[in-house]
Amino acid sequence: MEFIVQTNNLTKRFGKHTAVSAINLKIRKGEVYGFLGPNGAGKSTTIRMLLGLMKPTYGSIRIFNEDLNKNRIKILKQVGSLVENPSYYPHLTAYENLEALRKILGAPKSRIEEVLAIVRLSDVANKKVKSFSLGMKQRLGIAAALLHSPKLLILDEPTNGLDPNGIIEMRNLIRRLPKEYDMTVLISSHILSEIDQIATSVGVISKGSLIFQGPIEEMRKKANPKIRITVNEPQLAYQSLLANGIQVDSQNQHLYLSEQTDNEVAKAVKCLIKNDFSVYRVEEEKQSLEDIFLQMTKEGNLQ
Amino acid sequence: MIGKLLQADFIKIKRKGFWLLSFLGAFGVVGLQIVNYSLRYDWLIQQSDDKWLYYLYNVHSFTAMALVLGIVILTSLIASVEDETNAWKQLIALPVSKMTVYLSKFTVLATLLFISSTLLAIFTFSYGLFLDLGEPVPYIEILKFSFYPYCASLPILAFHLWIATVSRNQGIPITFGVIGCIATYLAYVLPDWVIWKWPTLMNDWNDPLMNVWLGIGFGILLYFIGMFDFIRRDVK
Ligand SMILES: Nc1ncnc2c1ncn2[C@@H]1O[C@H](COP(=O)(O)OP(=O)(O)OP(=O)(O)O)[C@@H](O)[C@H]1O
Ligand SMILES: [Mg+2]
Numbered sequence A: 001m002e003f004i005v006q007t008n009n010l011t012k013r014f015g016k017h018t019a020v021s022a023i024n025l026k027i028r029k030g031e032v033y034g035f036l037g038p039n040g041a042g043k044s045t046t047i048r049m050l051l052g053l054m055k056p057t058y059g060s061i062r063i064f065n066e067d068l069n070k071n072r073i074k075i076l077k078q079v080g081s082l083v084e085n086p087s088y089y090p091h092l093t094a095y096e097n098l099e100a101l102r103k104i105l106g107a108p109k110s111r112i113e114e115v116l117a118i119v120r121l122s123d124v125a126n127k128k129v130k131s132f133s134l135g136m137k138q139r140l141g142i143a144a145a146l147l148h149s150p151k152l153l154i155l156d157e158p159t160n161g162l163d164p165n166g167i168i169e170m171r172n173l174i175r176r177l178p179k180e181y182d183m184t185v186l187i188s189s190h191i192l193s194e195i196d197q198i199a200t201s202v203g204v205i206s207k208g209s210l211i212f213q214g215p216i217e218e219m220r221k222k223a224n225p226k227i228r229i230t231v232n233e234p235q236l237a238y239q240s241l242l243a244n245g246i247q248v249d250s251q252n253q254h255l256y257l258s259e260q261t262d263n264e265v266a267k268a269v270k271c272l273i274k275n276d277f278s279v280y281r282v283e284e285e286k287q288s289l290e291d292i293f294l295q296m297t298k299e300g301n302l303q
Numbered sequence B: 001m002i003g004k005l006l007q008a009d010f011i012k013i014k015r016k017g018f019w020l021l022s023f024l025g026a027f028g029v030v031g032l033q034i035v036n037y038s039l040r041y042d043w044l045i046q047q048s049d050d051k052w053l054y055y056l057y058n059v060h061s062f063t064a065m066a067l068v069l070g071i072v073i074l075t076s077l078i079a080s081v082e083d084e085t086n087a088w089k090q091l092i093a094l095p096v097s098k099m100t101v102y103l104s105k106f107t108v109l110a111t112l113l114f115i116s117s118t119l120l121a122i123f124t125f126s127y128g129l130f131l132d133l134g135e136p137v138p139y140i141e142i143l144k145f146s147f148y149p150y151c152a153s154l155p156i157l158a159f160h161l162w163i164a165t166v167s168r169n170q171g172i173p174i175t176f177g178v179i180g181c182i183a184t185y186l187a188y189v190l191p192d193w194v195i196w197k198w199p200t201l202m203n204d205w206n207d208p209l210m211n212v213w214l215g216i217g218f219g220i221l222l223y224f225i226g227m228f229d230f231i232r233r234d235v236k
Helices: A043-050 A068-076 A094-105 A110-118 A134-146 A164-181 A216-221 A234-243 A262-274 A289-302 B002-012 B018-044 B051-083 B088-092 B098-131 B139-152 B154-166 B171-185 B195-200 B208-232
Strands: A003-014 A017-023 A026-028 A032-036 A058-063 A079-082 A152-156 A184-189 A201-206 A209-215 A226-231 A248-251 A254-257 A279-285
Touching: A003 A043, A003 A184, A017 A043, A017 A058, A026 A184, A032 A043, A032 A164, A043 A058, A043 A152, A043 A184, A058 A068, A079 A134, A094 A110, A094 A134, A094 B002, A110 A134, A134 A152, A134 A164, A164 A184, A201 A216, A201 A289, A209 A216, A209 A289, A216 A289, A226 A234, A226 A262, A234 A248, A234 A254, A234 A262, A254 A262, A262 A279, B002 B098, B018 B051, B018 B098, B051 B088, B051 B098, B051 B139, B051 B154, B051 B171, B051 B195, B088 B098, B098 B139, B098 B154, B098 B208, B139 B154, B139 B195, B139 B208, B154 B171, B154 B195, B154 B208, B171 B195, B195 B208
Parallel strands: A017 A209, A032 A184, A032 A201, A079 A152, A152 A184
Antiparallel strands: A003 A017, A003 A026, A003 A058, A201 A209, A226 A254, A226 A279, A248 A254
């Protein structure tokens, strides 16, 4: 299998505090990899190490199958990035900002117009960036990251601070990239719902440890659905079920079955009817992906 | 690589007052003598038989201060261009070595100061001619008074670029800047090893060339110390 990014026990300590703890990222070609974790989980720290902005305390990084430590410049020629808040030179126009970066990257001049068009900033190319809205600055950051047509795009919370429209727009843009430009994308976020529609794989980081990594469908499987039963006398029904040896929870006037096999459900329903309770509803309650994510990060390192 | 970075850096310093400051530094030093000679020409012109040399000393009395002040402002300014939106992380995530990034910043500043020194020579010469200080015109002396202080101030440039680029805010560099300006002002009472004394070209041997060689030597040394510290650190 061809991995575009692969880390081996990547670790970063700040003094005694371990911000990133022995993580093994595996990102395949053509993926949109969602890198998820709550605030302070270590996403930015990991991304900074992937770009050579920070030296790992321990562990190694391979990008395009080359050692980042040895071939940093060669690797970065094919990596576009946006780390944390967008960086720009406010006293320069959008065009000049990109021109300064283009000089260093050695991209053709025509590329500036192209990337400005991709992020829809062509109209304001000659306006100073200090007058831009946050969304425009963020888009300029993306344009800068796309300048040299990178094979790997690393975006750290690119939707941070954007309004709902801006988020949708950014999402649509990122979704297009792998197909249209043959890119692999790593995108971090602390909100799952922001990226679950575009990510093909996810990595969940919590307190510095990678607690899940895999296709997003696999994460959905982690959901444990519950059977919820609604009856006329929940308290009495609860006691009656327990008395008949059926494992059950009572919450908010609903009954939740602990065992969910067809057999168990049938047994519980039969028992209720036999004891003259009115059964209004028997439903399967699915956990949303967000719930799974929250539960995962709450459990933290427990796995 | 360094060529591309330099081009980028010269784009970035647009509209930030770098060029104006380089001009004003040189113009200010000669401008003070324009005021001085306009106010009391008759008295000043009689102070020495060598009217040119006397004039050059007058000009030179403000050169060191202007240089030190200029270095403090320019280094802080160039660091603040990257600090403002923390563009260091964007810059260093590009396929460039940190060593070249640092070299480029230093080269930009050294170039601006060199231009400033050249302007100083031109302004000094022009106003000297205007004052009609007599023949022969001491071309060599004019050049010495313009470029010796430049060479002698290189350690201060290297030192300030170092602290301006590694400090998280510009408070520390500005504090050192104030101390440096006071030290330059009081140079005549300070021992020779204080680097802020060097641009004044004063020393116990009465040999200005000494400050030039010391400046270049220690400039290179401090440059490398600063550069390696910059490389060693995680990006801000
Ligand atoms: N330069 C630093 N020095 C000391 N501690 C740091 C430094 N950078 C990050 N940390 C700490 O490392 C931990 C992880 O930070 P990081 O910025 O990687 O989190 P994050 O997942 O990006 O969070 P967020 O969603 O808030 O951006 C935090 O506890 C933070 O305080
Ligand atoms: Mg972060």
